[in-house]
Amino acid sequence: MKLTVFNGSPRGKSSNSTRMIPWIISSEGNNETAMEEICYLNKLSAHENYLKKAQSAEGFLFVFPLYVDSMPGITKSFFELMEKHKVIFSGKPVYFIIHSGFPEMIQSKTLSRYLGYFSSKVMAMDYKGTVIIGGSESLQMAPDGAYRKLQSHLKIVGNSIKNREMIPDNTNLLINKRDRLTAFQQFIFTINPLKNFYWNYRAKQQGIKIDLTDQPYA
Amino acid sequence: MNITLVDGVNKDSKWDKHRQSLSILKEGLNRDHHVDYFPIAQMNMTHCQGCWDCWTKTPGICRLKDDGVDYLKSLIRSDLLLFVSPVSAGFLTSETKKALDRFIPEALPYIEIHKGECHHKKRYSHTRSVGFVLLDQNDIDSEAREIIFDTIDRIGLNMQPESLLKFNLTSDNIEEIRNEINSL
Numbered sequence: 001m002k003l004t005v006f007n008g009s010p011r012g013k014s015s016n017s018t019r020m021i022p023w024i025i026s027s028e029g030n031n032e033t034a035m036e037e038i039c040y041l042n043k044l045s046a047h048e049n050y051l052k053k054a055q056s057a058e059g060f061l062f063v064f065p066l067y068v069d070s071m072p073g074i075t076k077s078f079f080e081l082m083e084k085h086k087v088i089f090s091g092k093p094v095y096f097i098i099h100s101g102f103p104e105m106i107q108s109k110t111l112s113r114y115l116g117y118f119s120s121k122v123m124a125m126d127y128k129g130t131v132i133i134g135g136s137e138s139l140q141m142a143p144d145g146a147y148r149k150l151q152s153h154l155k156i157v158g159n160s161i162k163n164r165e166m167i168p169d170n171t172n173l174l175i176n177k178r179d180r181l182t183a184f185q186q187f188i189f190t191i192n193p194l195k196n197f198y199w200n201y202r203a204k205q206q207g208i209k210i211d212l213t214d215q216p217y218a
Numbered sequence: 219m220n221i222t223l224v225d226g227v228n229k230d231s232k233w234d235k236h237r238q239s240l241s242i243l244k245e246g247l248n249r250d251h252h253v254d255y256f257p258i259a260q261m262n263m264t265h266c267q268g269c270w271d272c273w274t275k276t277p278g279i280c281r282l283k284d285d286g287v288d289y290l291k292s293l294i295r296s297d298l299l300l301f302v303s304p305v306s307a308g309f310l311t312s313e314t315k316k317a318l319d320r321f322i323p324e325a326l327p328y329i330e331i332h333k334g335e336c337h338h339k340k341r342y343s344h345t346r347s348v349g350f351v352l353l354d355q356n357d358i359d360s361e362a363r364e365i366i367f368d369t370i371d372r373i374g375l376n377m378q379p380e381s382l383l384k385f386n387l388t389s390d391n392i393e394e395i396r397n398e399i400n401s402l
Contacts, residue, residue, distance in 0.1 A: 010268035010319075042267070065268075068318045069372040070309070073265045077312035080228070102336045110368045114309060117361055122308045186331050199327040202274040213326060214277040215342055217294045 001093075001164060004057035005038045006050070008064025008075035012042040016099060016139040017063040023147075023154040024061065024097065025161065033162050041074045047081050051088060059093040060125075061161065062115075065136065066100035066108045079118060086123055093126040093164055094119045095157065099136035103185070105176040108132040129167030131157055134176050141198065150175060219402065221247055222289070222296040225257040226303035226314025227353070236304040236353040239387060243302065243351065246396045254292040258313040261285040265316050272323035278341055279323060286320045293324060294344055298402060299379075302351040302387075308362040310350075310369075318373070325376070337376050347402055348374065349383035351395065358386070 003025065009015035018038075025035050036057065039050040041064075054060070064075050071079070082089055096115045098108050112130040119127040133150065144151070153175050160167045181189070189195050203210045225240060227233045247253050263285045271281040280286055293299060303314035310318075325338035350370050352358060367384050374382035381402060385395045 010266055015268070042265075044265070067266075067268075068315075068321065069376060070315065070318075070369055072268070073312050073315035073319045076307070076309065076315045077265075079307045079309070080312055083307040104335060106335065107372070110365065110372055114365045114369070117365055118308050121359070121361065180334060181331075181336070186334065189329060189331050189336060195329050199274060202270070206275055210275070210277065212273065212277045212328070213341070216276075216278040217291050218342060218344075 001161065002034050002036065002056065002058045003161065004036050004050075004054050004060050006041055006060065006062045006064075006075075006078070007038050008041045008062055008072055008078070010042050010067070010072050010074055012040045015065070016136045017065065017097075019139055019144075020097065020099065020133070020136075020154065021061075021063055023151045024063075024158045026158075033158070041072075041078050044074060044077065047078055050078070051081065051085055054088050057092065059095070059161065059164065060089070061095045061097070063097040063099075066098055066102070066111060069107075070111050070114065071098075083122060090124045091126060093128050093161075094123075095128045095161055095167065096130040097133065097154075097157070098130060099133035101135070101137035103135040104180050105132050105134055105172060106179045107134070109179070128160065128165070129171075131167060132172050132176060137198065141201070219251045219297040220295050221251045221253045221298045221300055221399075222292045223247065223253050223255045224289075224299070224301045224314065224317045225255065225259075226301055226311045226317060227257075227259060228304070228306060228311050228313055229259045233304055235355050239353050239355070239389070239392075240302050240351075243387060243392060243395070246392065247300075247399065250396070250400055254288075254296070256285075256289050256292070256317065258317050263289070263316065263320065266319035266322060270327070273327035277323075280320065289317065289320060290323060293321070293346070294342060296346050298347045298349060298399065300349045300351065300383075300399075302353060304353045304355075305358045305362055305366065308359065309366060321377075332378065333375060335375065337378070340378060345380045347381040347383065348377050348379035349385065349399070351385045351387050354386045354388050356388075 009017040
């Protein structure tokens with residue numbers, strides 16, 4: 001299948017979405033999926049041009065982060081453009097991968113429901129499912145080797161794309177285990193050094209002492 | 219009451235009726251309150267770039283030096299942050315979403331457990347109510363409205379407002395909405 005991939009991350013090429021895309025479509029045995037150039041939706045001026053690429057596509061994959069409880073504004077902007085050109089997309093299969101800094105799947109479920117609604121009801125596309133990935137901000141710190149399990153689960157998605165099939169129902173549970181944190185996991189998140197580690201580490205990289213709780217407009 | 223009013227109507231003429239209905243609401247609010255008005259589509263305000271500078275480099279300050287700075291400053295004084303949006307492609311408009319995304323410096327990067335879920339801590343102790351008004355010109359599908367209202371509930375979990383308001387503004391309920399806002 002000739003696939004057009006939309007990277008809807010505000011960070012564009014340097015995003016966690018960029019890192020995940022080869023885990024999905026370079027999957028083993030997925031050689032029949034021909035990926036066109038990746039379309040970065042943070043380049044607003046390129047959106048009209050992306051529509052032209054979409055015309056010759058046989059299917060679509062969107063990868064983007066949960067952003068203030070829904071899709072990033074740049075991605076919503078492209079959805080609005082898609083709505084004006086439904087005929088380009090109508091009837092074609094579409095897959096979504098949404099990832100979130102929050103660890104729980106529940107945070108992304110309403111967005112997942114919207115994506116089903118948007119692609120089926122608004123766009124008359126062939127909706128093939130949404131994969132939710134929690135805790136994705138950790139990708140900024142860890143090497144690929146730390147994500148072997150996730151990579152193997154995303155291979156399943158790659159195979160679904162290759163075969164134009166629905167994403168298997170259990171994929172999100174395989175990746176996230178459950179909707180919400182367990183009581184023990186909630187407890188872990190109350191331990192300050194653990195929950196703040198990543199952000200303090202990022203602040204330290206600036207080379208000067210920074211108070212992340214600063215209130216500049218108070 | 220200080221109101222930060224976010225006009226999320228997209229630019230095209232397709233939305234003229236929605237703009238008109240927002241304008242009537244705005245006039246009413248102006249009579250009773252101090253309103254900081256932000257017509258996002260007409261402002262020099264770009265989309266959040268996801269750089270996290272506002273969390274880890276210049277805490278609370280966005281790297282984008284555009285009209286978004288005034289919007290952020292208004293939030294600190296505001297008793298009600300009110301988003302007004304038509305529904306496009308089955309959801310809040312991209313202009314409304316842009317304003318929501320530019321809210322990020324208002325949160326701390328740090329996480330706390332709130333109602334059993336991970337959420338970002340608030341940067342300022344200042345509390346405000348948050349409201350959403352959907353501009354309904356008989357063009358909102360019931361499923362879309364349900365999904366949007368569910369999304370607003372999730373936004374409420376993250377913003378942790380004093381009150382969370384959700385309205386559907388039609389041609390005959392403007393006074394009802396004004397009264398509810400005035401009663402805050």
